[in-house]
Amino acid sequence: MQLSDTRAIVTGGVSGLGLAVARHLVAHGGKVALLDLNDDKGAAAVAELGAGNARYLRTDVSDEAAVSANVAAAREFLDGLNVAVNCAGILGAGRVLGKDGPMPLSRFQATVMVNLVGSFNVAKTAAALMQDNAPGADGERGVIVNTASVAAYEGQIGQAAYSASKGGVVGMTLPMARELARFGIRVMTIAPGVFWTPMVDGMPESVQQSLAATIPFPSRLGKPEEFADLVACILRNPYLNGETIRLDGATRLAPK
Secondary structure, three states, X not given: OOHHHOEEEEEOOOOHHHHHHHHHXXXXXXXXXXXXXXXXXXXXXXXXXXXXXXXXXXXXXXXXXXXXHHHXXXXXXXXXXXXXXXXOOOOOOOOOEEOOEEXXXXXXXXXXXXXXXXXXXXXXXXXXXXXXXXXXXXXXXXXXXXXXXXXXXXXXXXXHHHHHHHHHHHHHHHHHHHHHHHXXXXXXXEEEOOEOOHHHHOOOHHHHHHHHHOOOOOOOOEOHHHHHHHHHHHHHOOOOOOOXXXXXXXXXXXXX
């Protein structure tokens, strides 16, 4: 797929990794719909990218009706839909047995609802529309890119909910790719390590340096632009399908 041909929805698209993806696609001639929950950042992102290139749609990814309506609205604005990039997510940090007792089940459920159920919700809704696209080279009709985390493989203490949600994203990648193959829709997942995001940017410098020191090479935090580069590579390479790619500088998370 040529990046200039991309008509993409990007969840979590008004900041961090999602905004980096949106910037990259628009810079290469694509159009994007940003599905997120921050109206101020949504307006700023559209102003930066251009109203003709981007639209913000306030969306709770775990809400089936809202996603269905907004993905349809996105396709109308984009004049088509052939890419869905799931970047929306929350940390959901907390110990199973904390100082105040066991983790409230609601916290675990909320994390799974956004990170896992939300990714599935957007993916299946987008695929339902992509299946009607005219086939391109190799019969391709669309590409779905999900975001997991290295915590899916070696989650730290306090990440039980987060790791479970991201492990679920990894787990559904291959079966979804196998199922959607007959429609010409590819499914890939990226598992990023520690990246510069608004969350990390708010941490003390000493903490940032400590995080960077744990990464073998390059010994620094990942740049959102590097995540966007990998998304672009996935879109351009039609033989990438059904796989999760770690993007982490060879880091492996310690227990805590």
